[in-house]
Amino acid sequence: xxxxxxxxxxxxxxxxxxxxxxxxxxxxPAFMPVGTAATVKAMMPEDVRATGAEIxxxxxxxxxxxxxxxxxxxxxxxxxxMNWPGPILTDSGGYQVxxxxxxxxxxxxGVTFQSHLDGSxxxxxxxRSIEIQNLLDATITMAxxxxxxxxxxxxxxxxxxxLSMRWAKRSKEAFKQRPGYGLFGxxxxxxxxxxxxxxxxxxxxxxxxGYAVGxxxxxxxxxxxxxxxxxxxxxxPIDRPRxxxxxxxxxxLVGAVARGxxxxxxxxxxxxxxxxxxxxxxxxLNLRNARHAEHPGPLDPDCRCPACRSxxxxxxxxxxxxxxxxxxxxxxxxxxxxxxxxMAEMRAAIEAGSFSAFVEAFRSASAAVVAEP
Amino acid sequence: xxxxxxxxxxxxxxxxxxxxxxxxxxxxPAFMPVGTAATVKAMMPEDVRATGAEIxxxxxxxxxxxxxxxxxxxxxxxxxxMNWPGPILTDSGGYQVxxxxxxxxxxxxGVTFQSHLDGSxxxxxxxRSIEIQNLLDATITMAxxxxxxxxxxxxxxxxxxxLSMRWAKRSKEAFKQRPGYGLFGxxxxxxxxxxxxxxxxxxxxxxxxGYAVGxxxxxxxxxxxxxxxxxxxxxxPIDRPRxxxxxxxxxxLVGAVARGxxxxxxxxxxxxxxxxxxxxxxxxLNLRNARHAEHPGPLDPDCRCPACRSxxxxxxxxxxxxxxxxxxxxxxxxxxxxxxxxMAEMRAAIEAGSFSAFVEAFRSASAAVVAEP
Numbered sequence: 001x002x003x004x005x006x007x008x009x010x011x012x013x014x015x016x017x018x019x020x021x022x023x024x025x026x027x028x029p030a031f032m033p034v035g036t037a038a039t040v041k042a043m044m045p046e047d048v049r050a051t052g053a054e055i056x057x058x059x060x061x062x063x064x065x066x067x068x069x070x071x072x073x074x075x076x077x078x079x080x081x082m083n084w085p086g087p088i089l090t091d092s093g094g095y096q097v098x099x100x101x102x103x104x105x106x107x108x109x110g111v112t113f114q115s116h117l118d119g120s121x122x123x124x125x126x127x128r129s130i131e132i133q134n135l136l137d138a139t140i141t142m143a144x145x146x147x148x149x150x151x152x153x154x155x156x157x158x159x160x161x162x163l164s165m166r167w168a169k170r171s172k173e174a175f176k177q178r179p180g181y182g183l184f185g186x187x188x189x190x191x192x193x194x195x196x197x198x199x200x201x202x203x204x205x206x207x208x209x210g211y212a213v214g215x216x217x218x219x220x221x222x223x224x225x226x227x228x229x230x231x232x233x234x235x236x237p238i239d240r241p242r243x244x245x246x247x248x249x250x251x252x253l254v255g256a257v258a259r260g261x262x263x264x265x266x267x268x269x270x271x272x273x274x275x276x277x278x279x280x281x282x283x284x285l286n287l288r289n290a291r292h293a294e295h296p297g298p299l300d301p302d303c304r305c306p307a308c309r310s311x312x313x314x315x316x317x318x319x320x321x322x323x324x325x326x327x328x329x330x331x332x333x334x335x336x337x338x339x340x341x342x343m344a345e346m347r348a349a350i351e352a353g354s355f356s357a358f359v360e361a362f363r364s365a366s367a368a369v370v371a372e373p
Numbered sequence: 374x375x376x377x378x379x380x381x382x383x384x385x386x387x388x389x390x391x392x393x394x395x396x397x398x399x400x401x402p403a404f405m406p407v408g409t410a411a412t413v414k415a416m417m418p419e420d421v422r423a424t425g426a427e428i429x430x431x432x433x434x435x436x437x438x439x440x441x442x443x444x445x446x447x448x449x450x451x452x453x454x455m456n457w458p459g460p461i462l463t464d465s466g467g468y469q470v471x472x473x474x475x476x477x478x479x480x481x482x483g484v485t486f487q488s489h490l491d492g493s494x495x496x497x498x499x500x501r502s503i504e505i506q507n508l509l510d511a512t513i514t515m516a517x518x519x520x521x522x523x524x525x526x527x528x529x530x531x532x533x534x535x536l537s538m539r540w541a542k543r544s545k546e547a548f549k550q551r552p553g554y555g556l557f558g559x560x561x562x563x564x565x566x567x568x569x570x571x572x573x574x575x576x577x578x579x580x581x582x583g584y585a586v587g588x589x590x591x592x593x594x595x596x597x598x599x600x601x602x603x604x605x606x607x608x609x610p611i612d613r614p615r616x617x618x619x620x621x622x623x624x625x626l627v628g629a630v631a632r633g634x635x636x637x638x639x640x641x642x643x644x645x646x647x648x649x650x651x652x653x654x655x656x657x658l659n660l661r662n663a664r665h666a667e668h669p670g671p672l673d674p675d676c677r678c679p680a681c682r683s684x685x686x687x688x689x690x691x692x693x694x695x696x697x698x699x700x701x702x703x704x705x706x707x708x709x710x711x712x713x714x715x716m717a718e719m720r721a722a723i724e725a726g727s728f729s730a731f732v733e734a735f736r737s738a739s740a741a742v743v744a745e746p
Contacts, residue, residue, distance in 0.1 A: 042698040067691045075669055075687050083683045296448055310456045314448050318440045325415040325698055
């Protein structure tokens with residue numbers, strides 16, 4: 001193992017840890033903002049860091065097409081390219097390639113697909129995915145997998161999962177180990193506990209620096225997601241970080257931390273920031289709503305972010321109505337701050353052995369509010 | 374006079390001064406970034422300040438329609454609304470209303486027009502324009518004028534200018550003087566020196582805190598603009614600031630400072646930042662140009678801005694090609710820094726009595742470069 005993971009304490013299934021990498025440490029449970037095209041949209045990287053983020057996720061699919069992995073390598077790697085010296089996790093490209101539908105073709109070898117940008121043809125295999133992530137200089141590389149479509153029959157899910165496990169083995173073989181860098185495997189198996197168990201065991205047999213749970217948050221709903229997670233977690237190694245991919249809403253993060261997850265990524269806080277949605281301790285606000293037009297107070301009086309310290313809801317309403325870039329900038333910063341503060345509160349609660357009280361309080365607060373249209 | 378203006382030194386016609394207002398001082402010659410809708414597009418106000426800007430221009434026309442002057446007043450005024458505690462100059466709305474063409478109707482009383490947002494009808498008069506600017510809490514209020522169309526016959530220009538002079542008198546009568554706040558008149562008269570003289574004298578007779586030169590940079594070309602300015606300047610009071618409205622390119626600023634102008638505003642640096650154009654000491658760069666795709670160096674090695682300190686041209690090229698907001702953010706910041714540094718260099722040269730040498734050097738550098746497509 002080339003990534004050091006210290007499990008500091010547990011509170012129930014919730015875990016408080018620290019991941020040490022070549023590019024810095026990550027306190028877990030951690031939320032990774034998404035920097036799809038080598039930028040967390042509408043944010044300066046130092047401002048992303050100031051929200052509390054310690055690691056970003058970037059997308060292999062987008063970066064291999066534009067600007068290209070070889071070009072990023074020539075320019076000194078992704079950290080230097082995007083001015084983020086901290087850890088970066090790259091996905092494998094598998095998820096995005098699968099969502100191309102008619103534009104891609106699957107085989108044992110890998111996936112051939114056409115670029116959504118210019119229609120050019122590409123082949124993505126476990127070996128090429130790992131090579132690209134290495135060219136990008138990813139701190140954490142993800143194994144190449146097939147994200148199983150949902151819904152699917154149990155047979156389809158099993159076939160897909162077993163292909164992903166063969167690809168995981170090829171990913172491991174292709175990965176060049178370096179100190180402080182790591183490779184994560186991805187547990188598949190849909191909503192079927194037996195397949196999840198089989199997948200987890202296959203990955204452990206191969207051996208990874210961390211274990212992701214993939215193929216969730218694809219339409220199965222919160223309940224099935226959490227129950228699948230609950231059924232999967234006992235088969236994951238205690239001493240390695242667990243990463244729930246593409247999740248999620250604040251309540252999903254709380255539910256998943258309670259079920260032993262250490263890492264998350266999701267576009268929700270950044271995308272919401274560009275569509276006038278703000279997460280607050282008193283619920284989700286739609287800043288385009290006319291009821292904010294003359295509101296002199298902040299989004300959230302308890303928030304430390306610049307949007308809350310220096311601007312009224314009325315001003316944010318004005319910016320979003322006028323389509324001003326500053327609206328996206330301020331709301332993204334707020335939402336990322338909200339997410340990072342939520343993670344910090346969960347870490348503190350786990351350390352204090354009061355995580356179940358935290359969950360209780362979080363649920364009561366959430367139940368008391370209704371998101372506005 | 375309620376605005377203190379100290380003319381510190383002169384070098385030829387170029388002037389080095391300091392304007393003191395209720396919201397802070399402005400070292401002149403000064404460039405005012407444009408914050409049309411109560412935001413300098415793609416910029417946090419503290420970052421605008423960090424470029425060296427000491428005063429912003431905001432647009433009465435846009436703000437009266439959205440969010441509305443009464444609403445801004447209720448929220449504590451424009452400074453608080455947009456988190457810019459420094460001086461703000463508002464235009465009178467005249468220029469933008471005139472550009473509505475078929476949607477407006479002119480009379481002695483003022484201008485009736487339809488909103489470009491929702492078609493609603495509005496009447497803008499000198500009295501209402503001054504009232505709106507007062508509601509916005511403008512540090513510097515502009516007299517309401519008709520921006521004479523170009524081209525126009527000398528008779529048309531004279532008629533239009535004389536209407537503006539009657540409106541200037543009504544603007545002065547409507548303006549409530551407060552310490553540290555001021556009202557500027559606007560010299561009109563097209564490209565006709567005799568009309569410019571008549572206009573300047575009419576304004577001086579009324580008495581203003583500062584004198585703007587309006588109706589230029591509307592299509593007459595650089596040469597006519599500078600010659601008109603040169604013919605107008607001798608009729609402007611020495612002890613009051615002069616403001617050339619809506620100008621301009623870096624070379625225009627240098628040419629106008631040489632002709633005795635103290636203040637400028639223009640959307641060029643901000644708009645260019647959103648269309649992948651960067652002003653540098655070595656000419657104007659189009660970041661979409663493929664020749665930047667693998668360029669590891671900064672936009673301008675001599676620039677102090679974050680875009681130049683921490684990012685390669687290759688990265689900025691990538692952001693602009695991908696349509697990423699961060700591209701607009703970084704290039705706007707760079708361009709505003711370039712403009713403010715140019716002003717600071719001019720101020721230093723005037724103080725040192727070396728302004729003509731500065732102009733010479735600036736022209737040689739400009740002549741050596743060709744803007745790229």
